Amino acid sequence: MSHRDYSGKIKEISGVNPYKCMKCGKCSATCPSFNEMDIKPHQFVSYVLNGDIEALAESKSLWKCLSCFACVERCPRDVKPGKLIDAARQIVVRERGGDYLSADEIPELLDEELPQQLLVSAFRRYKR
Amino acid sequence: MPLNENEFRPKIVAFCCNWCSYAGADLAGSSRLSYPADVKIIKVPCSCRVNPMFILRAFEKGADGVILCGCHPGDCHYSTGNYYARRRMTLLFSMLDYLGIEKGRTRVEWVSAAEGVKFSQTMNEFVEKIRSLGENVRLGDLRCKN
Amino acid sequence: MQRIGVFVCHCGSNIAATVDVKKVVEVVSKEPGVCHAEDYPYMCSEAGQMKILEAVKEKNLSGVVVCSCSPRMHEATFRKAAERAGLNPYMVEIANIREHCSWIHKDMEEATEKAVILARAAIAKVNLNTPLKAGESRVTKRALVIGGGIAGIQTALDIADAGYEVDIVEKTPSIGGRMSQLDKTFPTLDCSACILTPKMVEAAAHEKINIYTYSEVDKVTGFVGDFTVDIRKKARSVNSDKCTGCGVCQEKCPSKKSLNEFNRGLNTRSAIYTPFAQAIPNVPVIDRDACIKFKTGKCGVCEKVCQAGAIDYNQQDEIITEKYGAIVVATGFDTIKLDNYDEYAYNQSKDVITSLELERIMNAAGPTKGHLERLSDGKAPKEMVFIQCVGSRCSDTRGKSYCSKICCMYTAKHAMLIRDKYPDVNVTVFYIDVRTPGKNFDEFYRRAVEEYGVNYVKGQVGKVAPLPNGKLLVQGSDLLDNKQILKEADMVVLATAIEPEASVRKIATMLTASIDTNNFLTEAHPKLRPVESPTAGVFLSGVCQGPKDIPETVAQAGAAAVKAIGLLAKDKLTTNPCTAKPDELLCNGCSQCANVCPYGAITYENKEVNDHGIRETRRVAQVNSALCQGCGACTVTCPSGAMDLQGFSNRQIIAEVDAICR
């Protein structure tokens, strides 16, 4: 996938139109993980718009976002940076996953102690 | 476009409101944005002036498609006319669909005075659609046919 | 059957290059009713118009069809020509064979065929045309201004100065409006009261102006030139003629716990009160919800202390009915409620205030006598934060999608005034964009930064949290530094979005004036008719139409006045003759048409009719042709076809349909 495609994918997953952003910075103002982040919440939008998904995918921010959704709550323009970064995270996870878990592998993984629920949700998330 | 004897030339009536869509059609004209000559425009003061009787009458007399154009919702010169037209046409079109009349023979499009391009595009699309549907038989009155 | 003349225009080569005009003439001359057909290079020229005149006279024509450019171009020209020839101007129809034909088609055969069909449709229509006459209606030479703020005052003064009677209806006890609540005004920093009160006095003293305060519009009927309005004068409980405005009653009133609306509820007032010292009229009202006399029957202190004997507990609401030719809406604005913005802690801390509240705090007559202090503990602040765009420019459901327009400037004003008067106070302004278009506006804002050292930070505030030490923790962005700022502030001022005064909805409904989704009144045309409502005879002044500052408001107030004067100066109005007309014998009296009329033009009357010998009283629709604008919504609602539209009748449109589909 090209970078442009990734941008489209992010928009699709998040359901967000990043063009609505008016660059007010309320997301960064409200973010509890701001200081931990290399790319700040308000910058997510321009990274997506510029198609620089690679940088976003390799950023610390991807994993520092707590998904507290304070930015989603407070964004006055419905841009919801939290959803953007979450979408980027999903893309990375899916990509990495590849055929992370196939149905054939499951019997081997079965463990008496393992909650069924966990396995099911892991399969849902990491299957191809 | 040369006239081809075998080509189906639909009859299409376009009702346009005086304030937006008729002006939009004028703009399409002055911008030389072409659309097929099959479309003939009737000027009405507002989309809400268009009675379902007019639309059925057109079909009865041999029209193959009828399109109603008005100001965008919220922009009506009379402030509310197109909202009433929208409800009336929604119900009428649903009824025609229910009677087995081909979808797409009737259409409503909101075209502002500034949307010459949209007017021309809409008419091109509509004529294309009617051509693909072919002649209107189901709503016609056989007395009006040769 | 009409005697119709058809005139086909070449429009130079605009039409003739694509449409075989000779062929059109040849074909249409055989149409039923056509007695004359000719073509001419330029029909709109004087010589072309003469062709119409000659043919009408020679062939005794009763109808004219001109195949030419769009009726939007020359319909009026050809109607006038017909009128000169002695025909009714509405006996002319245009077939648009330029914009709708020659300009969009290339093939001559095809374009000619279409031109013929368009001409046929116009001929079929003219065959059913009837002469129409524009009606006349009288104009009452009196204007009503709804709202007594600076917009209403200015409009009233301008109309009155032109020599017309004006009534101002103001719902609060005094005129003055929001401007009377302001301390200073940008960009000159004049004292608001100093420039407003002379205007208030002038309005009150003007012999042509009559002010109804503590009054509301109850009902509006009629139409442009002839509105009838019921004004409810709410019971003041004080006789205005007797009251001397001495103020003793207010001093002695034992009920002093009511929130002071004028000071935005930051302090309290007595139950009998005038909103502010310079109130006009300087006559108090009794707030009956707070008055002990009204609540318990005991008290009556004000009556005892009033030497003029002006207190009247038995006063009732009074309805005044008056006729007006024009109505100007100047209902103004309020700030939005901040209940949806928990992150700014407005409801949690007294030290988070709106800018309008700050105006009162800064004002010498305000709750703190003009001293800048925290409302929680009365301490002087050292660190102040201003937050811009609170509720403005929000596309979510919490706020308003528009820019409130005045906030950037008043915030610069506040910041500057504070830095000037209290140099030890640090002022930080969090902004998204600083918008200062306007004469001397940007200079003003730059002065705040350059001369007064106001700290402007590009970025929004995400959160304000009250701290145990009484301070407010402000967490905001500095986007230029890519930092998150944490600041302990003593006071936070919110540049709260403004919205139209809530009462405007009711007023718009009464006036059948249209309103947008934000409750701003809609203008007749956003560019070319910005101070008129689409409803004829209704004009817009001030923020009720859209956010604006004082100079813009005053300019618009003047413009609205001129439009109203232009109307009042006429003795009679001519009306559009293409109006709805009911056939009384077919009318069912069902009221469906009245329900869809946007102008309230349809009323019902019990009327004696003679239906082919049957005489009976029936409920039948009546159309006020002065009100009807001719949209035709009623005609489609009418199941029996009793309601028809002149100039666009059912039969005319059907004739056009038939001609096209033939």
Added chain:
Amino acid sequence: MQELVNRAKELLANGTVQRVLGWKAGDMAYNPEPSYFETEADLSDFVYDAFCGANLSKYMIEASKKEGKTLVFLKPCDSYSFNQLLKEHRVDREKAYIIGVGCKGKLDIETIRKQGVKGIEEISGASMDDACDTLKIKTIYGDKEVSYQSAMLERCHVCKGKDHVVYDEVIGESRDTVDGERFSEVQRIESMTPEEKFLFFQKELSKCIRCNACRNVCPACSCRKCVFDSNKFDSAQKANVDSFEEKMFHIIRAFHVAGRCTDCGECSRVCPQGIPLHLFNRKFIKDINEFYGDYTAGEDIDAEAPLTHFEFTDREPNEERG
């Protein structure tokens, strides 16, 4: 039934009303007809049983013009029609004394005939006092039995409810008769292909002989002069040529009563050709409910009618139906 007659006599005697609008026995047991009763003696012909399907509310338009009050008997569904007429100022509430009558579902003689019962002479079990479970039918071919429920009019299977929306007093008991889905027929047609729909309606409407019975009985179709009889639209109709030309009449008729039709079903009941005309009206009712929120014409006279009202967010006409 006797209770109704007694009460009518009382109201005539004490001058409350000047006449009674009810049903009188017809020439057969199954065809009572609407009638005025001016005197006590007239009332000997009065009848109210399961065949009194006729909706009397439309007669109140003319009755409202007469001197004095008219006592009218309205079934629960009829009261919706009356209310709708009241909303449209066609009837005068002051001129009406309304006795709401109970209803256990009305019967359809055609439905009985369709069950193979021919040569009917007498029917018992259809009186309001009966259990109304089984109809015992005397025919020239011998006695037959038919279940009451199977003989009901279509509209009673999908009844709006057995509460009167307007009345002065209510006499008699009602019974819930609903055992069908009101919109199932409409849905069945909606799910057809366009060709099937067209063939269905062409087949039905070709039967139309333009006798105007549907128009004349319809309480919503109460124009002084119908557009199809006037020259207002150049629409006065001539004789049939095309077998399907009546579609214009029926579409426009349905459109004119859209948002006003109370679904009383009289059109289908009186159609001599048995065309299911209610399917037009019910389609509009279903659409209105789906597009603009549930609306029952005649239920609340102050409610905004769907076609004289709008919302900014209304759906667009071209939108594909889901």
